[in-house]
Amino acid sequence: MHSIIKTSFAAIVAxxxxxxxxxxxxxxxDLVIFSDMSNPAPRAVMEGMVERFGAMHPDMNxxxxxxxxxxYKTQIRNFLxxxxxxxxxxxAANRMLPYVNAGLFEDVSDIWEGQMxxxxxSTKGALTIxxxxxxxxxxxxxxxxxxxxxxxxxxxxxxxxxxxxxxxxCQTYLDNGIKCYAIGTKYLWTAGGWFDYxxxxxxxxxxxxxxxNGEAAWDSAETRATFANWRELIDMGAFxxxxxxxxxxxxxxxxxNGEAAxxxxxxxxxxxxxxxGLDDSKLDFxxxxxxxxxxxRGEDAPTDTFHIPSGASNKDNAKAFLKxxxxxxxxxxxxxxxxxxxxxxxxxSAVDDDKFLNEGFDxxxxxxxxxxxxxxxRDAPAExxxxxxxxxxxxxxxxxxxxxxLGRLDxxxxxxxxx
Amino acid sequence: xxxTASNFDPPSRGWYKRNEIAITPILFLIPGIFxxxxxxxxxxxxxxxxxxxxxDGLGExxxxxxxxxxxxxxxxxxxxxxxxxxxxxxxxxxxxxxxxFISLFLNQKVVGIRLYKSLFFFPFVISQxxxxxxxxxxxxPTFGIFxxxxxxxxxxxxxxxxxxxxxxxxxIIAAGLWPQTAxxxxxxxxxLNSVDPEQVxxxxxxxxxxxxxxWYVIIPQLKPATFIAFVVTVVGALRSFDLISIMTRGGPFxxxxxxxxxxxxxxxxxxxxxxxxxxxxxxVLFMIMLVFIAYFLWSMYQExxxxx
Numbered sequence: 252m253h254s255i256i257k258t259s260f261a262a263i264v265a266x267x268x269x270x271x272x273x274x275x276x277x278x279x280x281d282l283v284i285f286s287d288m289s290n291p292a293p294r295a296v297m298e299g300m301v302e303r304f305g306a307m308h309p310d311m312n313x314x315x316x317x318x319x320x321x322x323y324k325t326q327i328r329n330f331l332x333x334x335x336x337x338x339x340x341x342x343a344a345n346r347m348l349p350y351v352n353a354g355l356f357e358d359v360s361d362i363w364e365g366q367m368x369x370x371x372x373s374t375k376g377a378l379t380i381x382x383x384x385x386x387x388x389x390x391x392x393x394x395x396x397x398x399x400x401x402x403x404x405x406x407x408x409x410x411x412x413x414x415x416x417x418x419x420x421c422q423t424y425l426d427n428g429i430k431c432y433a434i435g436t437k438y439l440w441t442a443g444g445w446f447d448y449x450x451x452x453x454x455x456x457x458x459x460x461x462x463x464n465g466e467a468a469w470d471s472a473e474t475r476a477t478f479a480n481w482r483e484l485i486d487m488g489a490f491x492x493x494x495x496x497x498x499x500x501x502x503x504x505x506x507x508n509g510e511a512a513x514x515x516x517x518x519x520x521x522x523x524x525x526x527x528g529l530d531d532s533k534l535d536f537x538x539x540x541x542x543x544x545x546x547x548r549g550e551d552a553p554t555d556t557f558h559i560p561s562g563a564s565n566k567d568n569a570k571a572f573l574k575x576x577x578x579x580x581x582x583x584x585x586x587x588x589x590x591x592x593x594x595x596x597x598x599x600s601a602v603d604d605d606k607f608l609n610e611g612f613d614x615x616x617x618x619x620x621x622x623x624x625x626x627x628x629r630d631a632p633a634e635x636x637x638x639x640x641x642x643x644x645x646x647x648x649x650x651x652x653x654x655x656x657l658g659r660l661d662x663x664x665x666x667x668x669x670x
Numbered sequence: 671x672x673x674t675a676s677n678f679d680p681p682s683r684g685w686y687k688r689n690e691i692a693i694t695p696i697l698f699l700i701p702g703i704f705x706x707x708x709x710x711x712x713x714x715x716x717x718x719x720x721x722x723x724x725x726d727g728l729g730e731x732x733x734x735x736x737x738x739x740x741x742x743x744x745x746x747x748x749x750x751x752x753x754x755x756x757x758x759x760x761x762x763x764x765x766x767x768x769x770x771f772i773s774l775f776l777n778q779k780v781v782g783i784r785l786y787k788s789l790f791f792f793p794f795v796i797s798q799x800x801x802x803x804x805x806x807x808x809x810x811p812t813f814g815i816f817x818x819x820x821x822x823x824x825x826x827x828x829x830x831x832x833x834x835x836x837x838x839x840x841x842i843i844a845a846g847l848w849p850q851t852a853x854x855x856x857x858x859x860x861x862l863n864s865v866d867p868e869q870v871x872x873x874x875x876x877x878x879x880x881x882x883x884x885w886y887v888i889i890p891q892l893k894p895a896t897f898i899a900f901v902v903t904v905v906g907a908l909r910s911f912d913l914i915s916i917m918t919r920g921g922p923f924x925x926x927x928x929x930x931x932x933x934x935x936x937x938x939x940x941x942x943x944x945x946x947x948x949x950x951x952x953x954v955l956f957m958i959m960l961v962f963i964a965y966f967l968w969s970m971y972q973e974x975x976x977x978x
Contacts, residue, residue, distance in 0.1 A: 321940075324940040325938060325939065325940060328727055328728055331728075332728065349726055349728055349729075349943055350728065352728075352729060353726070353728035353729035354729070355728060437918075437919065437921060438919070439921075492811070492829075493811040493812070493829050493830050493833050495829060495833040495921060495922040495923075496810070496811055496829065496830050496832055496833040628941070633940070633941040633942070633943055634941060634942070634943060634944065636941055637935070637941035637942070641921075641923045641924055642923070644921070644922060644923045645922070645923035648829070648835075648922060648923070659746070666741075
């Protein structure tokens, strides 16, 4: 009896699917979207996407809720379990792991089948867990050193490509009363960016990936070498003072005022720096220099994503929306300089003609043979990231505490990776 | 509204009417008890229960007995939070004498005293978030007034008050004392209204003045106000969360955390997925509070007994 009902139900569903696919152009019903794109530009992008998708499917009733980006990070677990939307924003790699493990994100491997896998190849790994894909990317951006071009020219220096040059440049700045690096570590993650780069350059991408995956120990010769390099900069006084009291935005004026010469940051800082009065004659970008000679360079390029919660009630509509998001045309449009000002993930999309986007795209496509990392707090499990980034901040203030910090991280890792 | 004579009416009235005196208080209590049970008592036991599990808040919970508590004892971040809680408890009590002296100072009749009183009460009216923001600018290591002021006397706190792991907790407590002192002040101002002028007069005739007058005549009469001030200050110290969240987020590297903030970080924040561990911290915090709750209940009970 049970199986008969099941079969007939399946038949009805199959028929339903057949009908929808026959009318693939015109979907109807509801689509509920929760988004964390709350900053002005991303919000306009999200609303624009809903509008264009709505125009393609006039009978569909789309409901968009934009939630503050920071608040979203804690709210997501409530709404995924209690009142799931059909589509939700989140982040790739380990950041989505807890939700995938808890069965809260839908397997969307079918969207990735065939051509999409080629078009989105660069981020497929970051969205794959146990061979299945659990979301789609809509944008990513490079990290690197943004610097005051005018200051560098004033002291007759050029973009460093090796660690020795980097330190020599830094010493020149310091001799002239300018700090080398602006940074604000109040919210900890900015120190994670420094660790990512120093570790990837000192020990290579593979070691870095092993460390964030819990396959390597924190108290090791390799990691200690990374911290030793970091300490060279700290002992020089390269970072601005009191960085533990600033957010990354609060540290920006140091750079726009010329009190600090550069900033290791994601490309999203460009908009803020331009707003702070730095035009392209004063602002430039270089790839984080080589430290250990001959190591293939890896880069951070965090990917922002869309997912379908398992509790969604309109999964067909949601999948159609995800397909729309990853399409080459849409990605070209939403990532251009007037919108997100970031890099499209789809390989067939065009990168907007912007100095930093071009340089970033070239760097990620041609100069990052080591591999593309997501970012420390997305590659490492959430709890490990929290403990480790706190340790990084402590190290930046009290480099002598290193033994203690490494011991603590290893102790924490035992618990966190045990699962 | 029935008059007392109706109590002697023949027993033909309904069951409710007959038991009205006994039933009515219970009826009035039911809504309160119901919500207290659902929103306070039940969650307390639920927290106890969750603290015995390893649970990320999303998937299956795994029973691990007392392991969370065992881990707490080895966790130095927990130890720091516990010590900070103690600092809060002790130093926050300064609000009581400070409030008392301000209220004595303001308890006089001059033109515009109402305005002065309301100005002193002002910090309690504004949100804790605003207090936190104001004090973080005040402490700012580059342009904050506090930094400049101590600079005049040749002092320097490395990293600024909020960036210095030793100074940070004291800095936040000082910010918290500002509104808390105002609160204690208003409690004492009300208390001073009920001080018996005849007793003051009699003491004066006996030659008491100054500190003796304050200590032996005024303060004993302010006992109810002191009790309430003590209760609200202890409770305020133990739930010090918003100031820490807005001023430092527990930093630098976790040195300004207290138990409530640590619990939030472990269980509910952006990177926190350890519900069981967070619940264990909550249980410890509850146990500390229980000591005070028991004391409050006991002294209220004693007072009730004395009143009859």
